[in-house]
Amino acid sequence: MEFSDLIRTANVQDVVLRQPFHPSARGTLCITGHHLLFSDQDSSSSQQVLLLLLRNIDAIEKSVENLMVTPGPSSGTLTIKCKDLCVLQLDIPGMEQCLNIAHSIEALSSLDEVADMFPFFHRPSNASLQDRWGLFSPQHHYDRMEALRDRWRVSDVNRDFTVCPSYPPSALVPKTVNDKMLLKAAKFRQAGRFPVLCYYHRKNGQVIMRSSQPLTGANRKRCQEDELLLQAVIDGSDKGYIIDTRSSQQAQQAWMTGGGFESKSGYPGWTRLHRQMERGKALQESLIKLVEACGDQTNNMDRWLSKLENSKWLSHVQTALSTAGLLVECVERDGHSVLVHGSEGTDCTLLISTLAQLIMDPSCRTIEGFLTLLEREWVQGGHPFQQRCARSAYSYGRLQQESPVFLLLLDCVWQLWHQFPQALGFSENLLVRLANEAYASNYGTFLCNSDQERCAMGVKEKTHCLFQALLKPGERELYSNLLYESTELAIWPSVHPQSLQLWEGFFLRWSQQGRHLEEAQEEMRTMIQEWGRVALR
Template identity: 30%
Template sequence: MLPGEERVIDKDIIYICPFNAAVKGKVFITNYRLYFKNTDSEMPVTLDVPLGVISRVEKMGGASSRGENSYGLEITCKDMRNLRFALKQEGHSRRDIFEIIFKYAFPLSHGMVSCAFTKVCVLFFCSGCQGVPNSEWRITFINKNYELCDTYPTILVVPYKATDEDLKRVATFRSRCRIPVLSWFHKENHAVITRCSQPLVGMSGKRNKDDERYLDLIREANGTTKLTIYDARPNVNAVANKATGGGYEGDDAYQNAELVFLDIHNIHVMRESLKKLKDIVYPNVEESHWLSSLESTHWLEHIKLVLSGAIQVADKVSSGSSVVVHCSDGWDRTAQLTSLSMLMLDSYYRTLRGFQVLLEKEWIGFGHKFASRIGHGDKNHADQDRSPIFVQFIDCVWQMTKQFPTAFEFNERLLVVILDHLYSCRFGTFLYNCESARESNTVSLWSSVNSDTSLYINPFYTPESSRVLYPVASMRHLELWVTYYIRWNPRIQHQSPVEQRYKELLVLRDQYLKKLEELQLSDSTPSSTHLTNSSTPNAATPNQHITHLQTPF
């Protein structure tokens, strides 16, 4: 067990396995996980489910239930699994287990904290853009007490000519006071990626001269004639937001800007899409209608639109034009677009440490609502705020690693581990909605990852510092991430990762090289000189053997 983990209850139980017959065993519930182990067969059957992964727990059957294994519990998980357990009706076993799971899986509904372990210092990354501050951009501490915007980080980078008083006035015209601030700076052409929320235009078409001037300062910082504003939403949604006081930048008010809508749908559409995907991959995969079923989920179509939007952002910045990226509140689709475009533009973020920095900065620091989107510790499984926005982003990253297998220092295992702990609540990294909500420091996922980086290194990685990656955002080139979405189905025979085989070959190579070096040393001793000199002219030397062995790897 983990430090701080304590056993709460254990009971005899039957696991209703969707792939085999019912399995008798014992369930152990701690303040962190549900663990099941079989007791009635030679083949081991185990389940290890962090309680934070549980989305819903329901009782099945009643006192009058007479069918075999019809009385028990059904558990719906956030990681594509559904689990069913049967219990005996006598002895209140079901009630005891139900109450314990409900208490520890949904601690917020019981006035408890959602992380059960020792609090230590969080691993904090501060990644200032290279080349900043300069004559065009400055660092401001106006938000040091979260007074300007409570969902932004304390340190912001803004146009050099914009005063702190300007920032306050601009904040009044942006949703949630999320003003345009710097995310990434191109060292060579000085184009930038900035992020914000929608302007508060409303039905009356309100204008704000300070906001208009502020966006012009972003444009002037690198001398481009036009600033491109990428609105992640479909046009019709942006227009509809005017009814609730939001909207978009009109041509009349922002004459030096070009507005582009990226047609990425909202959190509700994404939630329903992933739900449909779960229905077709667990517990059974229907072979005869697989392609049509997958198409009906629209999941890969959404992946395509997000990737396509990020490609447009990266291409515009690479060509020397600055951009502003926003959606409605600037913490969902905006984070997807800025972080993916930065992965395409900047090789640093494609390293193991750089990717951690990217998530800390663009997702955690800038206030993606992890607690609300995942529903940490909350029993309300039907909450309309829940949505797989971060899962979708990680899927996009995986698509890029498939198309550029040598461009990323980290491997697929890291992406799966990140998503596992997105739900587990073992670490504080993804527990909160924003930086200001962190009342105390918690254990960081990165401290665990960095304790053994060899597990997450891609052996094919070849650093290319200046290369911009442009993935193909086409349905013909996108794939369902089977390793993640269908990993719980034992009927799907997963292939061993090619990276693992490659690592094994590298180890074998090193062993051969070591033996050859030993032979070379022994050949250099006086006793072997005569044998070496009398060898045939065509005999290969140890060095030639080494060269030959190195070639295939």
């Protein structure tokens, strides 16, 4: 397929652009295979005032005027709603040109073929395709942690992705469990996601494991290898905990479709705890309602608060943080290992395990540590980014598998950053950047739904890595928290309603209020940098 086949009108002159925080501009609009470009004709240098990745466009609203009025030419207005929540308006002369532009944008912004997406064409001047791709390797992690070697090993049982398509080729498992046992345990877990180690607590040697649900079904099937695997995790300990991100009723209902949960008889050393977390359609609809509330222009405080509450977004934030807190209590305070799973183990499971590690482990709170954590738990951990982030809050399409779980994670991390402004080594800007990149990116990090798909598409050979780009000196400085002071202590977030705030830096950043907040933060950053320079003299 040629991109030119989808472009009905490549450029239009005398277009008026309206965008947040900028005066209206008149100029030339151009469409390429991946971008919408606008150049201001009033500038002596034909200044480019817009370069919009088409993948970032979530919805287009068309309004055509003067169709029945013969004296004046027809014209049209396109309202472009982006996945990063920015809303732009284009006034285009000529009805036909307006509709052609709209059709071209709609076709190019919704390409399904991964190889046609911009990361495969992006070639930054300061990077090479031969550069290292990614930050985390299970083998490297194992080699660096001597404490793991007594009871754990690196298994390559999934090296060809046939055991579990959504797992990476290597995984950390108990040393007493061989690969034949892993193969049988994988068949007993949904989509082959057998229990793997994702965190080792240096203070007490306890671990966090994650998996998908066991396939017990209505017949209450058992798998000796899976039971032995989990027994090996708590060998020598009195018990472990299983945190199921479904309600007890949901777990019971899963029996009817072949799923289920771990029985007391099969896993005698494990205690099961249920913490229901919304996912899928319910979470996506919550985001839609929140964005609608944030766009309410009535300035009625009671109405705004009512809409915010009805969206239930902050309730999801509260549930995620409190469930992660429960996991930390089990590992940090009580000294017990934990297995986390829901149904598939690709969404809420990753959310909870990531937040728990961030709360407990100071090495996860630096920029590099946090990005490594995201790569291990989300990119290699099998979160289906392409499905979950296909559309954002404005799309009129019927919901399929979209769900803002990763955005919810970033909001929860922001709550930690807000409550502990000196404990995290990165700034709010990094969280906003990651949210944008998950939905539309120049880089290949969030492409596809699994490591298997990325390998099949040659993502690591043909695209650049976002995390490596963010760690380059200029970028690292931009996303550093200048107030950061490392602490070995756990950072326990408050989950009381009055302690949780709307993430204005993301959800309100295109409003005037958000603009003032951004200006204030930039001024504070400048002041801190100046104080630092004075202190060094």
